[in-house]
Amino acid sequence: MKIVGISACVAGIAHTYIAREKLIKAAEKAGHEIHLETQGTIGTEHALTENQIQEADVVVLAVDIKIKGKERFTGKKTIEIPTETAIHSATALIKKMEEIIKN
């Protein structure tokens, strides 16, 4: 499964990046390819390429705030959760995504 997504939290300095790390770790452990963009207070980092988005099977948005560029994912299966959920239960979240893709 190929995953792309965005993480963004309120303060934009910690949760954003912890959520990214946890999701990447969990996804790679389960053997998936994942690319995550961060929209912290510093600005957008690890920006997604058009290619990555096009190839993705599912989009995960771990966001607590309004994000930029959501329209890039129009028509894709999208899962939105608060950053906290991604941090506390990344593996379970990836599993849930697998289920969603299968159906």
Place this chain on the structure above:
Amino acid sequence: MKSLELRKHAMTGISYMIPYVCTAGMLMVIGNIFGGHTITNYREGFSIADALTTLGGDGLGLLPVFISTFIAYSIADRPGIAPGFLLGMLCKANGFGFLGGLLTGYLGGWVVNYLKKVIKVPSFAEGLVPQMILPLLATILVGVFMEYVLGIPIIALTDGIAALLLTLQGGTSILVLGVILGILSSIDYGGPINKVVFVFVLSLMTQGIGAPIATLISASMIAPFGLTLGYFLSRVLHKEIYSRQEVDALKSAFLMGCCQITEGSYPIILNDLARITICTGAGAAVDGALTMYWDCASTVPAGGFFALAGISHPGLWLVSLLAGSAVFAVLLQFLKRKPPEESMEEETEMDLDLTSLKISG
């Protein structure tokens, strides 16, 4: 009907506001340290310190405008900015304060979104809709509503809360309030609960009631300081309750804690969330009660130790922080266990909270 996403829009506004508050607050602190005074007449000449103090103070005074603008932007995108800004100025002028700014942000944004749907014009006039019609109509509609309807209870409410806090001052019930404020400010380590409290105490600060925000600043520092104090206490008692990674993490946790950034403590807190949070709650309760009781009031909304220059009774404020951290540290000796080294690999996860899951597409 689509959910209103009240929280998300407020959080978006706050995420834009945090750097603004920090900058304006620090300008004022630095100005105050060097003896700056608020400038009343720019033609008479002034020092750099005066300029810093004044700019910082003016900046904080514009908080209703700032929050209103960015909540409206979050809801309605670009057409939301103009009404959000203007309605925020209306709040500032009328003394509706931060609370008013929050409301005009929501109302302005929603009205713009509603108008986007209902306004139909001939194609040659379409360009005018986002340029003028949407922001102008939204500003007039919400402005009139604020001025003559919503403004009345807002003024009553803010005056009421201010009066209530003043009567509580010096009594024992202020202790209870301090306990509640301390706990709510601290137990989710800068998360959503903390941000809600922040909005509340910030609006009090803009009305000149500075003790609650001083309590929040202090309570936010309890976790990193308690963890640090707890580490030294554990060494004195020859108890090994910290892993090597945790000791490493503690250094940056402490430094970030000095600036009131709790996030540095996460690596340690997340190893044992429930038990450490009990310590945090207890420590912050003691700390909150003391800061409120001693009426340590702040004119600066954030910054940790840097805020000290803006806090009245800085000595007592430090004592409160120390007392709270000590309670944390002592409790920690009983509650915390040493995590296995390299515990990062196989952490236990919480169950997936499906209520927060939104699937689309």
